[in-house]
Amino acid sequence: WVRLARPGEPADALTERYGGRWYHKALHLDTADRVKTASSGAQSPEFLVGGESKVTLHYSERGTVKQVTSSYGTLVSEVHRAADGLHEHITYGDLAATTTQFNYDTRRRLSTVQTYRGPPALWTTPSGSYTPPAGSPSTLQLVLQNDHFSYDVVGNPTQISDLRNPDEWPAGAKPVTRQMQYDDLYRLTRQDIGYTAVDGQPADQDDAWIDPHEGLPDPRRAEAAPRQSFPERARYQTWAYDWLGNLTDSGDDADGFYDRSLGAAEHGPVSGRAYQLQRADNRATGSPRQGALRTSYDLTGNLTELRVDRDGPCIPAGHCAQVYRYAWDEVGRLVTARRWDAASLDVEDTAAPAGPAAVELHYGYDANDQRVSKRAVDPAGEQSFTLYIFDSLELRRTAYLPLEEDYALNAETEVVYLLAGSARLARLAYEAPGSVPSSGGETVHVFLELGDHLGSTNTVLDLATSELVEKSTHYAYGGIESDYRPTRWNSFREDYKFTGKEEDIEVGLVYFGKRFYAPALQRWASPDPLTVHGLGADPNLYAYVSGQVLKSVDPLGLERCKPSPDGKMTLCEATQSLTANYLRTLYPVIGTTERVFQGAGATAEAVAKRDPLKAAHEMWSAMEDTAMVGTGGVKALWNAGVSHVKDLDTKAKIITGQSDDIVRDGVSVANKATNDLVFVVSVVAIPIPKGSAAPKGGSGSWLATKEPKTPNPPPTKVDTTPTPLSKAPPSVASGSVPAGATAGGKDTTKLTGKGGRAGGGTLSTAAQRSIRSLEARLAEHERKLAAYIENPFAFDNRGDLARNAGRPEVQQRIIDGRIRHLEGEIRNFQQQIEQLHSGKVDP
Secondary structure, X not given: OXXXXXXXXXXXXXXXXXXXXXXXXXXXXXXXXXXXXXXXXXXOHHHOEOOEOEEEEEXXXXXXXXXEEEOOEEEEEEEEEOOOOOEEEEEEOOOOXXXXXXXXXXXXXXXXXXXXXXXXXXXXXXXXXXOOOOOOOOOOOOEEEEEEEEXXXXXXXXXXXXXXXXXXXXXXXXXXXXXXXXXXXXXXXXXXXXXXXXOOEEOOOOOEOOOXXXXXXXXXXXXXXXXXXXXXXXXXXXXXXXXXXXXXEEEEOXXXXXXXXXXXXXXXXXXXXXXXXXXXXXXXXXXXXXXXXEEEEOOOOOEEEEXXXXXXXXXXXXXXXXXXXXXXXXXXXXXXXXXXXXXXXXXXXXXXXXXXXXXXXXXXXXXXXXXXXXXXXXXXXXXXXXXEEXXXXXXXXXXXXXXXXXXXXXXXXXXXXXXXXXXXXXXXXXXXXXXXXXXXXXXXXXXXXXXXXXXXXXXXXXXXXXXXEEEEEEOOOOOEEEEEOOHHHOOXXXXXXXXXOEEEOOOOEEEOOOOEEEOOOOEEOOOOHHHHHHOOOOOOOOOOHHHOOOOOXXXXXXXXXXXXXXXXXXXXXXXXXXXXXXXXXXXXXXXXXXXXXXXXXXXXXXXXXXXXXXXXXXXXXXXXXXXXXXXXXXXXXXXXXXXXXXXXXXXXXXXXXXXXXXXXXXXXXXEOOOOOXXXXXXXXXXXXXXXXOOOOOOOOOEEEEOOOOOOOOOOOOOOOOOOOHHHOOHHHHOOOOOOOEOOOOOEXXXXXXXXXXXXXXXXXXXXXXXXXXXXXXXXXXXXXXXXXXXXXXXXXXXXXXXXXXXXXXXXXXXXHHHHHHHHHHHHHHHHHHHHHHHOOOOO
């Protein structure tokens, strides 16, 4: 239960400090203590169905979410995972059954991700009040995402090809293909961009630039800060770094200062404030869009002023210069942000801007350092409030009503999100009758929100009609690059964008939870407290994810994390180091942690406060009653603070002996209380040293993490083109394999090899067992492929082919996609068998 504080200074009397309205959110758990249903807290009658607004989670036998339903219908109809926990496909509950399919390479890196659907009958045979869009631009694209990823040997993405049909997309929103280059520290140094893909390569073709903030005015959303206009979208961007990790130079093909790049950047002397950006300008380029900026910081390193001057042209006209001023409280939280606009200014001037600010924001926080309020003041002194009540409920740009002693609440100010655990699945949007498409005249619309591989919200769909509502892309460092927002949907714009964080677009910041990020500056606005107090994350206090912007994220603003291949969880390195230190303190024989996947929650506060002991204890608590499911089929529980393993049916089976008995890599960890993926640990078992005591509660084996690896080599570009089916081994191309041979061409009757880690020229028992398992899975997939090619309709369990009986071209695309998926799995098994035979991998 929650009540909202009244604006202004708190009253002495407790009864006068809060509004009269109570907000309530309820969670109902099943017998396994998992969230079964969760209410959103919505109160507006328009958002209630049968007096309720709730989400219901349905679980698989494995303990993961397999379906999500709600008061408004099915949100996710099916979730299918691989043995290692990664998503294979997600089918949404919209009218067209939109599906996102994930494919991975042999190293379980994302290789392709496709979001597609077939046309529902409503599009071709409209009924009720629905009228399909006529002409261009369309909102009925069948392929919404078709990204192909290539990597270097250390896992940096070297190319992301967007293979959607450009003819289906309007100017300013054409598919974009990117090629990347890196330095020896894997920091992004160049990105080449093309807008029409030819055989997976960006073609030499421009796409018109359309203002991403253009659209119908909406009083429910803030107006963006002034920005430069461009004739075309960017064709390339470059970055250079110094030995401290500072961005010393950035550029782009148009030399668009501040909006796309900063030119030459100057930082403080090495003797002091070496990480603080002091000035930047690109006037040496002679670009018509050149400019300069200067910054100021307080004694604790927080950005207090930013002065920007550009030559334009700008939107709106005559507003190419800005002064931003930021104020911070005694514990380093941003409390005020202001912006003044001008036609031009001297960035070296230190005088305070004249007149009232064009934008003035005031922030409020709770005892957990979470932002709970945002008060906006316009030049006339009018105030509006944004209040963060629950993760599923907000009031946006509402007014305070003195007579009612509370904030205005109605369908236009109340914003409801539908979540599965901590994952934001959909948003409820109220639109006036007849103002946007509807199948039955409804005014409340459910907008599904889909993300990219970094978790940025890039696709929004209407649940009832399956029409596209928004499609956006971002620059590498987080600035909005394009945003297709059809006026047919009142130019709807989602507030949570880059890596799923909320943009304060009027003051040039993005709120991450513990810090604010300035995407135009390509850095944080305040120093990293973990680095200041203990060198916990990046040694550079302001660097964003150490320059590894296309493969890393920062969930809170405190540490660089690597998303899982399907973008559903993150690997955090600061938590990793804290845990490793704690383990070494307790048990010196235990090695360093190789990787720990941390979702939102358990250790965030402890990590933020740099408390290793508390962090580790909270990690053990989070892992209590945690289901660990590995590729070997081992299901186990890792007790809190205890280094032995129990099985799921709680029979206290302690695993001892060889490391083969314990899941090694790719362990999927699902918290039973929230069903969020919380941790993934690479573990091996090593014997207890003779004479050493076993850890508390355990015996027979220690659980230790892998020792650190040697530094990675510099990145090199490799050919990641998949082998054509015609070049595959005989088992795939012809369906026949010589007796005693695997699909990879190896003779398994003797099971000998190069020795590998087993040594002695003979494959280890573990390798033989792995090969036999892979061969069985390979044979099963080959059988499935042959059967599917013979009669694909016999496998049409979801009815995709039946629904498209009158559209043979759609049926063929579905069939081809499934065949390619099976072929990819077959190649994956073949390569794994080949690697085991060669001894290149340790099973």
